[in-house]
Amino acid sequence: MNIIDAAHKTVHAYPGGSESLAPRIGMSAAVLRNKVNPNNTTHHLTLAEANEIMGVTGDDRMLHELAAQHGYVLSRIDHAAPDASVMGAMLVSSAKQGAFFQELQAALSDGLITENEMGRLAETGTDHMASMVTLLNVLRRVTGKHGVGA
Known part of the structure; x- marks a missing residue:
């Protein structure tokens, strides 16, 4: 997989797909579909939009793919509770x-x-x-x- 495929899968795996996700990030479903379409060369997802999509969906596969392409592996760090010893x-x-x-x-x-x-x-x-x-x-x-x- 690559970052573009990860973006496409993230949007389409969201319940209701682009039709449901797009209004939550302030864009039309058609524009969002174009931005994550691996075959589209005219519309591109910005880093800010990718970040917002990950925040809304809870799906971090774009982040993991970007890291992997640069030789990194990511792991979620749970922040310790304020009273953790x-x-x-x-x-x-x-x-x-x-x-x-x-x-x-x-x-x-x-x-x-x-x-x-x-x-x-x-x-x-x-x-x-x-x-x-x-x-x-x-x-x-x-x-x-x-x-x-x-």
Whole structure:
């Protein structure tokens, strides 16, 4: 898939398609259809429009395709609750790390990592990375601007 196909699929996967989505982003259904039509060379989706579409639909496949085309992988980071503790965030991160290594052990058990196993490894690995970012955010919050003593 590419970014144009992702935009097309995002719009057409929305309940009611372009007819339903277009009014929510302030354009006509015909213009929206043209902007996401892979065969149309006269109308183009702007970054602001793509952002708005992702916000309304909750479908981030355009963002993921753009990242993939540039060699990146994205993972949603859940922001820690205002009252999240450092210990709680550390335990979640440790559990996510354990899940990754369990998947890795299972995948390596027969000496061959299949496509499905690689997908599960990628998912559990990115979950662990996201939990580390959450832990860092909790640490930033509790230490404030000046940090704390050791």
